[in-house]
Amino acid sequence: MDDVPVENLSEEEAKAELASLAIRLARADYDYFTRDDPDLDDAEYDLLKRRNRDIEAIYPHLIRPDSPSSRIGGPISESFEKVAHADRMLSLDNAFSEDDVRLFDTRIRNFLGLTDSDPLDYVAEPKIDGLSLSLRYEDGRLVQAATRGNGEVGENVTANALMIVDIPAMLNRGGPNVLEVRGEAYMRQEDFEELNARQGEHGEKTFSNPRNAAAGSIRQLDSRITASRPLRFFAYAWGELSEQLAGTQIEAVERLAELGLPTNPLGAICPGLDALIARYRDIESRRAGLGYDIDGVVYKVNDLGLQDRLGIRSTTPRWAIAHKFPAETAFTRLNAIEIQVGRTGALSPVARLEPVHVGGVQVSNATLHNEDYIAGRGTSGNPIREGRDIRVGDRVEVYRAGDVIPKIKDIDLTARPADSVPYEFPKTCPECGSRAVREEGDSVTRCTGGLICPVQAVERLKHFVSRNAFDIENLGAKQIEQFHAMEWISEPADIFLLEENRGAELAKLKGSGEKSASRLFASIHKRKNISFQRALFALGIRHIGENASALLASHYRSFDALLLDIDEMADPDSRCGPRWEHLVGIDGIGEVMANSLIDTLAGEARSAVDRLRDSVVIEDVEETENAESELSGMIVVFTGTLEKMTRKEAKTRAESAGAKVTGSVSARTDLVVAGPGAGSKAKKANDLNVKVIDEEAWLTLIASRS
Numbered sequence: 001m002d003d004v005p006v007e008n009l010s011e012e013e014a015k016a017e018l019a020s021l022a023i024r025l026a027r028a029d030y031d032y033f034t035r036d037d038p039d040l041d042d043a044e045y046d047l048l049k050r051r052n053r054d055i056e057a058i059y060p061h062l063i064r065p066d067s068p069s070s071r072i073g074g075p076i077s078e079s080f081e082k083v084a085h086a087d088r089m090l091s092l093d094n095a096f097s098e099d100d101v102r103l104f105d106t107r108i109r110n111f112l113g114l115t116d117s118d119p120l121d122y123v124a125e126p127k128i129d130g131l132s133l134s135l136r137y138e139d140g141r142l143v144q145a146a147t148r149g150n151g152e153v154g155e156n157v158t159a160n161a162l163m164i165v166d167i168p169a170m171l172n173r174g175g176p177n178v179l180e181v182r183g184e185a186y187m188r189q190e191d192f193e194e195l196n197a198r199q200g201e202h203g204e205k206t207f208s209n210p211r212n213a214a215a216g217s218i219r220q221l222d223s224r225i226t227a228s229r230p231l232r233f234f235a236y237a238w239g240e241l242s243e244q245l246a247g248t249q250i251e252a253v254e255r256l257a258e259l260g261l262p263t264n265p266l267g268a269i270c271p272g273l274d275a276l277i278a279r280y281r282d283i284e285s286r287r288a289g290l291g292y293d294i295d296g297v298v299y300k301v302n303d304l305g306l307q308d309r310l311g312i313r314s315t316t317p318r319w320a321i322a323h324k325f326p327a328e329t330a331f332t333r334l335n336a337i338e339i340q341v342g343r344t345g346a347l348s349p350v351a352r353l354e355p356v357h358v359g360g361v362q363v364s365n366a367t368l369h370n371e372d373y374i375a376g377r378g379t380s381g382n383p384i385r386e387g388r389d390i391r392v393g394d395r396v397e398v399y400r401a402g403d404v405i406p407k408i409k410d411i412d413l414t415a416r417p418a419d420s421v422p423y424e425f426p427k428t429c430p431e432c433g434s435r436a437v438r439e440e441g442d443s444v445t446r447c448t449g450g451l452i453c454p455v456q457a458v459e460r461l462k463h464f465v466s467r468n469a470f471d472i473e474n475l476g477a478k479q480i481e482q483f484h485a486m487e488w489i490s491e492p493a494d495i496f497l498l499e500e501n502r503g504a505e506l507a508k509l510k511g512s513g514e515k516s517a518s519r520l521f522a523s524i525h526k527r528k529n530i531s532f533q534r535a536l537f538a539l540g541i542r543h544i545g546e547n548a549s550a551l552l553a554s555h556y557r558s559f560d561a562l563l564l565d566i567d568e569m570a571d572p573d574s575r576c577g578p579r580w581e582h583l584v585g586i587d588g589i590g591e592v593m594a595n596s597l598i599d600t601l602a603g604e605a606r607s608a609v610d611r612l613r614d615s616v617v618i619e620d621v622e623e624t625e626n627a628e629s630e631l632s633g634m635i636v637v638f639t640g641t642l643e644k645m646t647r648k649e650a651k652t653r654a655e656s657a658g659a660k661v662t663g664s665v666s667a668r669t670d671l672v673v674a675g676p677g678a679g680s681k682a683k684k685a686n687d688l689n690v691k692v693i694d695e696e697a698w699l700t701l702i703a704s705r706s
């Protein structure tokens with residue numbers, strides 16, 4: 001088509017050509033930037049690029065989110081194009097025990113009318129811990145790659161998929177004309193470590209595990225970034241097909257391999273339940289040496305005819321199940337207990353460990369929560385770990401459940417050094433020396449230094465600029481620490497005066513320079529207008545999190561109105577009457593919160609807040625049309641691990657869309673959002689026929705109303 005003059009292209013042709021140019025140019029970028037082995041010479045490359053731009057000039061509405069013109073220097077679009085999967089992308093039911101697997105086998109046999117002694121072949125394959133992709137090949141050529149999304153609609157990541165060396169742009173001959181390959185993009189552990197080291201050196205975001213790194217690398221609007229990331233791929237399933245691949249699962253996967261797709265070598269036929277369990281143990285024993293993360297073994301009925309008969313139950317096939325590995329633990333030595341001071345002055349003990357690999361990730365820290373936890377007491381004084389306390393020098397068993405900070409499961413008393421002593425929780429703040437007190441009924445010990453404690457000040461500033469608060473890009477933890485140490489920033493308002501007061505010095509700063517200074521000032525400038533909710537949350541007032549900030553914003557509508565009321569209640573004796581009733585009458589705002597809010601905003605922090613208000617515009621809340629929201633009035637439950645946002649954020653966003661978030665599933669629940677590791681709640685929802693969706697689907701749902 002390249003020879004048809006651009007003006008003569010029909011809209012349809014233009015669209016098709018833009019799609020193919022996006023792929024060709026992405027491939028060329030990859031050859032040039034990553035493989036260092038360009039296929040096109042510069043002139044050819046420029047010609048394609050120009051043609052792409054010319055078509056876009058005639059049909060601006062056809063410009064693709066992954067348009068090659070926007071990749072070089074130009075603005076990067078904010079989102080991926082959505083694509084509908086020709087065949088739904090399914091997920092898998094989980095089995096956590098041999099009993100669960102037995103039940104799986106029994107159900108299948110019952111369904112098919114087989115007895116226990118009838119032969120039934122399964123295939124066992126490792127469950128790769130990455131993110132699933134659907135690759136659509138037409139006549140052997142990759143025409144589209146999409147993420148799973150909500151199973152029905154995913155994101156178009158074609159240009160990025162082409163950057164993955166494992167994913168062929170062309171298949172070997174002999175495959176079906178239409179072939180949708182399903183599989184997992186993942187990162188090998190050593191590649192992940194190397195990537196993180198590189199990211200760290202450049203002061204860029206590091207990832208907590210290979211799966212997050214893989215997901216973050218695929219979901220890049222700039223495919224050159226994807227190209228620089230060491231992604232891999234295993235094919236294990238398929239969607240739409242113009243003709244069958246084979247009669248069995250194992251042969252179908254073999255066909256995929258013949259067509260040039262990488263498949264996992266550990267897949268094997270298992271004739272029945274006992275063989276499945278034996279294979280599970282075998283794969284589990286090899287897990288640590290594989291070089292990539294797996295989180296279980298997937299069992300599939302081998303005969304594709306039987307798979308068809310068994311069919312699908314809502315979003316999961318009856319013919320497959322994922323037998324998950326238990327959370328991995330490892331023993332290591334507790335070298336020290338250190339205390340970190342947070343922005344509210346909380347003293348948090350952290351275990352410094354002899355580095356150890358747990359679940360494919362090196363762990364050297366674990367949370368110790370608080371004084372009681374170390375002493376072997378739970379929140380209500382009940383013993384935990386059968387009352388065993390934790391001491392420096394102990395051999396401890398650590399585990400990682402999902403993405404969370406590692407925890408200590410237990411200690412090995414037999415290995416306790418004879419001279420060890422119980423840990424004594426500090427009575428003073430290790431950062432400023434002020435007294436540290438633990439109030440009655442509180443499990444947390446706090447520094448009483450307030451504004452004189454430098455760490456609290458820095459942590460508050462970090463919180464102030466963080467993503468859910470002012471969200472100031474280019475002003476990270478390192479800069480805050482540096483600028484605070486230089487006394488350029490000691491309170492939030494100083495951030496907005498930085499350019500005026502320190503602009504010239506900042507531009508000359510070592511390791512920074514004019515460009516990054518002006519980038520920083522632009523990011524700060526961008527946030528001069530801020531929503532009431534974010535501004536309030538950013539202040540980091542104790543007990544006033546995102547949720548409370550959202551509630552207060554929607555009830556008071558303007559920051560001034562809130563302050564007017566607060567000033568009237570500055571005196572604790574005046575905390576009664578209609579103003580007080582209004583405040584504590586807000587569903588979700590209790591007296592402790594209200595007191596903390598008033599004490600802070602009418603107390604020593606007020607002058608700093610007033611200075612901030614002089615530097616930024618805190619927007620009033622407009623009337624919302626929550627009634628129109630699809631989520632309005634819905635009762636939503638979150639369960640399992642959320643990967644894209646914190647629970648808090650999820651809850652706040654749900655509530656600001658008019659939904660109510662509760663902790664337990666009942667017949668009244670409208671929707672359950674289940675992340676990985678969702679257990680009994682998701683099960684219960686299924687039993688009660690409550691709709692269960694995953695985080696991606698939730699994001700789509702919530703995005704569609706904002």
Ligand code: IVH
Binds near residue numbers: 132
């Ligand atoms: S089969 C029809 N096989 O696990 C079933 N999935 O928890 C489609 N996964 O969404 C999936 N390894 O992303 C299948 N060998 C494997 C897998 C696998 C990893 C992922 C996949 C899926 C998720 C379900």
